[in-house]
Amino acid sequence: MTLPQYLSIATLTGMMALFIWGKFRYDVTAILALLASLALGIVTPKQAFTGFSDDIVIIVGSALVISAAVQRSGVIEQALRLVSKRTKSISSQLLVLTGSVGVASALVKNIGALAMLMPAAFQMAKKSEASPSVFLMPMAAASLLGGLMTLVGTSPNIIVSRVREQMTGEPFGMFDYTPVGAALLAMGLVYLAFAWRLIPADRRAAPTMGEALDIKGYVTEVQIPDGSPAIGETVDAFLDRHDHEVAITQILRAEMRSPPHPDTVLHEGDLLILGGEPDALERTIAGDKLKLEGEDREHKTDANSPDDEIGVIEAVVNRDSQLIGRTAGRLDLQNRFGVNLIAISRQGERLSRRLGNTSLRAGDVIVLQGGLSVLPEKLRELGCLPLAERELRLGRSQRTWLPVLILGVAMAATAAGVIPVAVAFFAAAGLILASGVLPLREAYDHVEWPILIMLAALIPVSDSLRTTGASTVIAEWLAGVAQSLPAWGAVGLILAAAMAVTPFLNNAATVLVMAPIAATFAHDLGYRPEAFLMATAVGAGCDFLTPIGHQCNTLVMGPGGYKFGDYTRLGAPLSLLVLVLGTPLIIAVWPLK
Secondary structure, three states: OOHHHHHHHHHHHHHHHHHHHOOOOHHHHHHHHHHHHHHHOOOOHHHHOHHHHOHHHHHHHHHHHHHHHHHHHOHHHHHHHHHHOOOOOHHHHHHHHHHHHHHHHHHOOHHHHHHHHHHHHHHHHHHHOOOOHHHHHHHHHHHHHHHHHOOOOOHHHHHHHHHHHHHHOOOOOOOOOHHHHHHHHHHHHHHHHHHHHHOOOOOOOOOOHHHHHOOOOEEEEEEOOOOOOOOOOEHHHHHHHOOOOEEEEEEEEOOEEEOOOOOOEOOOOOEEEEEEOHHHHHHHHHHOOOEEOOOOOOOOOOOOOOOOOEEEEEEEEOOOOOOEOOOHHHHOHHHHHOOEEEEEEEOOEOOOOOHHHOOEOOOOEEEEEEEOOOHHHHHHHHOEEEOOOOOOOOOOOOOOOHHHHHHHHHHHHHHOOOOOHHHHHHHHHHHHHHHOOOOHHHHHHHOOHHHHHHHHHHHHHHHHHHHHOHHHHHHHHHHHHHOOOOHHHHHHHHHHHHHHHOOOOOHHHHHHHHHHHHHHHHHHHOOOOHHHHHHHHHHHHOOOOOOOOOHHHHHHHHHHOOOHHHHHHHHHHHHHHHHHHHHHHHHHHOOOO
């Protein structure tokens, strides 16, 4: 071996040691590895920043923006709610959740699909009086398996596609991964429907600040517009359709107040005083296309920020607030302060008056809507204290199919070979932002910048294995080990190696390091590279053993209240199933000769 080859392997070994040590975050570790490679001369200054312009970074970043838009639209969550009404047992509910997140992970990045459907898991857990931990870890596992089905489902698929293009001149297509991925997902769904019992029953998340406040009884005012599905329904039918998650405390029709009798028929133009938890109110308003009080009013924004995003904030009315004893109508909140009162919560009381006519008291919790740049200042002027920050979609979300349609067009265009994946997804993200369905602030918040930095920094570092010839040396050593193995054993060896490394490294980093080795390994054995690249992608994408190898596992750890060892209890048998079934599946779909 030459000195550059030793230095390349030593740099990657040191990088893996830092990943395992965990002293630095993964993006910082990748940056240190890049700096070391530059200092040692195995990466030239000209090559150092080529990763930032690589298609992988563009695709992953764009996919995260698209995932955020689909998540915000709420259409998948709404569809899942319709199906979940027919399921009663935990096993059937789990099958619905894991199946949904698995399929969704093939369409958007698996971390986005999981985040999109986690609220539905909490709703099902509440109805079943079960811990969310029963659902969340199996959903994370299903999202990893579902991500194996398409090019954009997970980062390893994108990376191995690039390696294949470098070797053969032809990348993997959008749905080349589907036969193997779909079969593994089906196997995983069956396993998870029974294996959820391996999760300790006492796992529960620590209560958040928002939950500790226990604010539930919000009241808001809505109008039934033309085209709403609520028109012509009785009050009883309306409440039943929404699973009695909300209550109608008053109906106002032609300036006349009417008690909400069960047989009262709802008409277009009726004003409803709705009570319930914020999420339930949001789902009802968005699902029935109800018009929130004051949503058409023009909001005042900071003069220096004419394009300020409109948002909402929860606040409590302080003892010295000028709101005490006065109504929002008398104060003329919108014209004087540029904010709109959209909901009120009063401890121990269900309000039934119109929001604008309700006299406020000290201790009332209110939801104000306005420009995010002016809301903090207006709260100080009004004498209100902001509450612990929590996600509140009331007054913010808009149910629309546009992100799903844009995503569908982008995937169809790439599947047909009309345009490259990077261009299609970058264009889709741009159209979503231009359409306004995802505010710019939320788009940038959902982009996982540390992941993109890590990818961009590791691309030239991992490529040093190829440029120095170190990948050839490692592959020759593996080929010597595999000489006595049958063909399926060689593929299984690569699959097992990737699965063993990714819990301690990172799925994207694992593929960046192992894909060139696997491809050279296949060449030395006289086999085509596709099966070995697929094995690398599958192994790197199937980290079920730890909470640190993949973001999906990390995402559910806190909400599920899991401990480190819980992942091994559920994940070890699943990993073994992937290894035993995945090896023959890969060889069947991608012949070695």
